[in-house]
Structures are given as structure tokens and as C-alpha cells.
Amino acid sequence: MKNILSSRTFRRAALSVLLIAFLVFGALMVGFHDQPAMMYAARNTSAETEEAMNDAGADMVMAGGMTTSSAKTAPQESRKIVRSADLTLSTAAFDATVEKVNAAVSAVEGYAEHLYQYGEPNARRLSLTLRVPSARLDEFLASVSGAGRVTHRSESTADLTTSYQDNEARLKTLYAKRDRLNVLLEKAEDVSDLIEIETAIADTQYQIDSYETSQRSIDRQVDMSTVSLTITEERPADSAQADVPMAQRIRAAFAASLEWTGGFLRDLVIFIVMILPVAVPLAAIALVIRIIRKKRKGN
Secondary structure, three states, rough: HHHHHHHHHHHHHHHHHHHHHHHHHHHHHHHHHHHHHHHHHHHHHHHHHHHHHOOOHHHHHHHHHHOOHHHHHOOOOOOEEEEEEEEEEOOOHHHHHHHHHHHHHHHHOOOOHHHHHEEEOOOOOEEEEEEEEEEHHHHHHHHHHHHOOEEEEEEEEOOOOHHHHHHHHHHHHHHHHHHHHHHHHHHOHHHHHHHHHHHHHHHHHHHHHHHHHHHHHHHHHHHHEEEEEEEEEHHHHHHHHOOOOOOHHHHHHHHHHHHHHHHHHHHHHHHHHHHHHHHHHHHHHHHHHHHHHHHHOOO
């Protein structure tokens, strides 16, 4: 009798262990199934953002015509230097960091030119393209660096002095050409001559407008620096592994443990709901078979 009881107890214990292992394995599989999709989306978005930034940087270099021969001879006060910065912040307090960044932008009288946010809770990512007065760029970067943990920072300059001076020379030539055409227009008497001169004046004015727009664009770039700022929301587990004070790492590790436990329980519930359509009929069949076997044994 004892052997039978022990055998039954062993089988029940083994079945319980197998059931628990099955549920744990299923919950972990649910979590792993969701994670690759999030990582794939983040990698794609980051790659697109990086490619766009590289293209923008290449366009700036091509427009700048960064030859140093003329730039070196230009007086310091007349040089057209464009400054830009790239900064990445990592933080567990995502909303608070965004508020600090907004306050820093307002403090230096800057503005956001582009904003893009994506990602799920606890893994959000915010990409900002900011315009900041060049005279206060250093002040802004120092203020923003304290809003989170700096994981990447770079600064660059582009000397557009040569392009600016070339445009000025072309504009002087075009202004003189337009004046001469206006004088000829006043003296012209033939209709065909009038049409031809007016067409030439229109073409010249179009070129003047184009170069003036280019000059204004360079002036805006010189006066307002571009800051590419990325804010990433890190999980407590990431904060626990970061190079931060011990007390902060302990708090982050405890929060990471709670976050993992909550995520595991959520995945476990999802897995149980997923297997219910199969588990309920199987349990009903097993119950019927057990009842029939008991009746046969009783008879």
C-alpha cells in the first residue's frame, strides 16, 4: 500500500513539476517572441535616422565647399562658421528628461525644427532636431547634458566663407548686369528688342533671387546652430549596469527585478489564455476517462 501511495505521490509531483515547467517555458517564449520584433523596429528606425543624418551632413559639406585657401585669408569677424552638435541621452525618467530639455531650449530662445517619437512604454525613443542660437550653443549643451546620462556627444563645424564670398561676387555681377539691361530697356524702341531685354532682365532677376536665398540660408545656419538630440528610455536593468553611483545602481537593480517579475507574470497569463482552447477540451476528455475508469473499478 505504501509503495502504491508513494508511486501515486511521485507521479503527481512529477506531473506538477512538468506543468509548472511547461507554463514557465511558455511564458518565456511569449516574452522572447515580442522582443525580437521590438529590436528589429528599433534597429530599422535607428538606421533610417542615421542615414538621413549622414545625407544631411554630406549636403552641408557639398554646399559649403570647404576649401581653406580663401577661408584662411578672410577676417575672423567675417567668416561664416556653421556649428552643429549631436547628443544622445539615456534616462530612466523619460518624461522628466523631456521636460528639462524643453526648458533648456526655451531658456536659450531656441526651437524644435523636427520631432519624432517611437517605441513602447519603458523603451521609448525621442529624436529632436533643434535650432539654438550659435552664441549660446555651449550653454545649451551644458544644460542638456545634465538632464540624463550622456552616451554619445559630437560637435562639428563647417566653414561656408568661400561659398558666401563666391555668392557675393556673383551677385555684384548680376546687379551690374540688371542695371545695364534696365538702361537698354529705356532706350529700346523696337518691340522685339523690348521683349528680348525684358526676358534677359527676368532671367537675371531669377538668378539674383536664387543667390540671395542662398545667402540668407547661410546666414541662418551661422546664426542658429543645429542640434540633433536623441533621448532613449532605458530599462532599470540598463541603469543597474551603467557606470553610476552604487546607491543608484541598487535602486535600479531592484526596479529591474520588479519589472522582470511583472513582465513574466503578464506573459504567463497571456500563455495560459493562448492554450485554453486546447487545454480545456483535453482536460474534459481526461476527466471523462478518469470517471469511466473509476466506475469500471467499482463494478
